[in-house]
Amino acid sequence: MNAENSRFRPFDTDLDEAAALKILKSATNGADDGELFLERRRSEALLFDDGRVKTASYDASEGFGLRAVKGETAGYAHSTQLTEAALKRAAETARLAVGSGGGTLADAAPATNQRFYTDADPFADAPFEGKVDLLAEIDTFARALDKRVVQVSVSMTASFQEIEILRPDGLRRGDARPLTRLNISVIVEENGRRESGHAGGGGRHSLLPLMEKDHWQSVAKEALRVALVNLSAEDAPAGVMDVVLGPGWPGILLHEAVGHGLEGDFNRKKTSAFAGLMGERVAAKGVTVIDDGTIPDRRGSITIDDEGMASQRNILIEDGILVGYMQDRQNARLMGVEATGNGRRESYAHAPMPRMTNTFMLGGNADPESIVKDLKDGIWAVGFGGGQVDITNGKYVFSCTEAYKVKNGKVGAPIKGATLIGDGATSLQHIKAIGNDMQLDPGMGNCGKQGQWVPVGVGLPTLMIGGLTIGGSQT
Numbered sequence: 001m002n003a004e005n006s007r008f009r010p011f012d013t014d015l016d017e018a019a020a021l022k023i024l025k026s027a028t029n030g031a032d033d034g035e036l037f038l039e040r041r042r043s044e045a046l047l048f049d050d051g052r053v054k055t056a057s058y059d060a061s062e063g064f065g066l067r068a069v070k071g072e073t074a075g076y077a078h079s080t081q082l083t084e085a086a087l088k089r090a091a092e093t094a095r096l097a098v099g100s101g102g103g104t105l106a107d108a109a110p111a112t113n114q115r116f117y118t119d120a121d122p123f124a125d126a127p128f129e130g131k132v133d134l135l136a137e138i139d140t141f142a143r144a145l146d147k148r149v150v151q152v153s154v155s156m157t158a159s160f161q162e163i164e165i166l167r168p169d170g171l172r173r174g175d176a177r178p179l180t181r182l183n184i185s186v187i188v189e190e191n192g193r194r195e196s197g198h199a200g201g202g203g204r205h206s207l208l209p210l211m212e213k214d215h216w217q218s219v220a221k222e223a224l225r226v227a228l229v230n231l232s233a234e235d236a237p238a239g240v241m242d243v244v245l246g247p248g249w250p251g252i253l254l255h256e257a258v259g260h261g262l263e264g265d266f267n268r269k270k271t272s273a274f275a276g277l278m279g280e281r282v283a284a285k286g287v288t289v290i291d292d293g294t295i296p297d298r299r300g301s302i303t304i305d306d307e308g309m310a311s312q313r314n315i316l317i318e319d320g321i322l323v324g325y326m327q328d329r330q331n332a333r334l335m336g337v338e339a340t341g342n343g344r345r346e347s348y349a350h351a352p353m354p355r356m357t358n359t360f361m362l363g364g365n366a367d368p369e370s371i372v373k374d375l376k377d378g379i380w381a382v383g384f385g386g387g388q389v390d391i392t393n394g395k396y397v398f399s400c401t402e403a404y405k406v407k408n409g410k411v412g413a414p415i416k417g418a419t420l421i422g423d424g425a426t427s428l429q430h431i432k433a434i435g436n437d438m439q440l441d442p443g444m445g446n447c448g449k450q451g452q453w454v455p456v457g458v459g460l461p462t463l464m465i466g467g468l469t470i471g472g473s474q475t
Helices: 017-028 084-095 128-145 213-231 249-262 264-268 329-335 368-373 424-429
Strands: 033-049 052-070 073-079 149-166 172-190 193-203 239-245 289-292 313-318 358-361 377-390 395-407 410-416 419-423 431-434 445-449 452-460 463-471
Touching: 017 033, 017 052, 017 084, 017 149, 033 128, 033 329, 052 084, 052 128, 073 084, 128 149, 128 172, 128 213, 149 193, 172 213, 193 213, 213 395, 213 410, 249 264, 249 289, 249 358, 249 377, 249 395, 249 419, 249 424, 249 445, 249 452, 264 329, 419 424, 424 431
Parallel strands: 239 377, 358 452
Antiparallel strands: 033 052, 033 149, 052 073, 149 172, 172 193, 239 463, 289 313, 289 358, 377 395, 395 410, 395 419, 419 463, 431 463, 445 452
8 A cells, every 4th residue: 555545534524524513513503713633643662772662653543623612612532433422422522511502603714825844754764673773873883982871772662643623614634744853862970970962853854864874973973962062061059140041952941941931821811921921022122032833854843833823933033022922713713813734633522722933032132152251150061851831820940961161162071960949030131141052852852731642842942040059060
């Protein structure tokens, strides 16, 4: 069976489209909005660890979700059975949110012919045995890079999500979304001390670019470099000081501390630190924050969102002024603004909500090296791990995976155990310099919200932020 013949076509293979539309119309009669979301997803994950294949998994699922929206209430039901009987049961449940009706069905989004990634099935790129052989080759290569390497872990994942969206007015939208990733972790040991380093990434493309020798060798070398840096790291200082953030992946701090606070639902409910501040200055001059789901092949990009809206580039903060929120259809309607193509869901078993795609800050005019040289006494943070954020006030705590002491503009010893503590709104106001080197991350972001996970991208230029609290073991 070729790839074209195996495509997800639920209205050709499982459901009669006219019957499904009739059921959807009955569920959404008198509603403000609603849709039938159908999905098939296949995913594979391989982990080569300790010199052998440790795990190999493959998963295939399909199902539908039916939603009816009236005002602030949404009825949602889902099933793994693509049958007319299952649709009828779901419609009865979703219909409860509409009650006696009285709503006016919102117009569908205009059709789009844009595509920002291939619709080719990534599972056709290489046989299973070939992937296992490649992971073993990567393991051997990484171990040979340095005699201090004692452990290597290599993971390769691929997924292919195919969706169809049917609206009560009969319009249909569809998308096919590949997602691939290669990660390498290295542990080194010297004089009884062990440290680790990680590198990798991917995007909405085939596995082939990740399987090219030049690519995976550079990833392995980067993982080793980070591990060796940490091997000589000293305990982090503690106190309030200026911090320089490196470009790229450190944008995860922007995503968490600022991005979630700019999602429409939090602002409609006034639970965001940015609620009610539209048109006001919320950041230093020069700060422009974008959410853009239209960047080709990026992990967070989507041709259409999970309500059928075309993805777009949305300016959230412009030169320090709050100018927009990220919106799904329901929150946009309730707030009296336009939807922005940010209605996303983890799967057919979840209702959509406002979510980020690729969120980043535009670059400025400063030379990155000069920003570091202007740092009198602080740290230069180039890599980040996990963190926690309180959306209501924007307070965050982030751990650094690679950072250095800086004194009078001179980069000193690497440090370990550093955490950055602050709040998003204050951090935006205290940005002192913006580099001209904006980078997007290598493609490894996942975002959680209300139990749902979706792939995202982040980005940042080199930044200097004044007065952050550093948590460390030195005083």
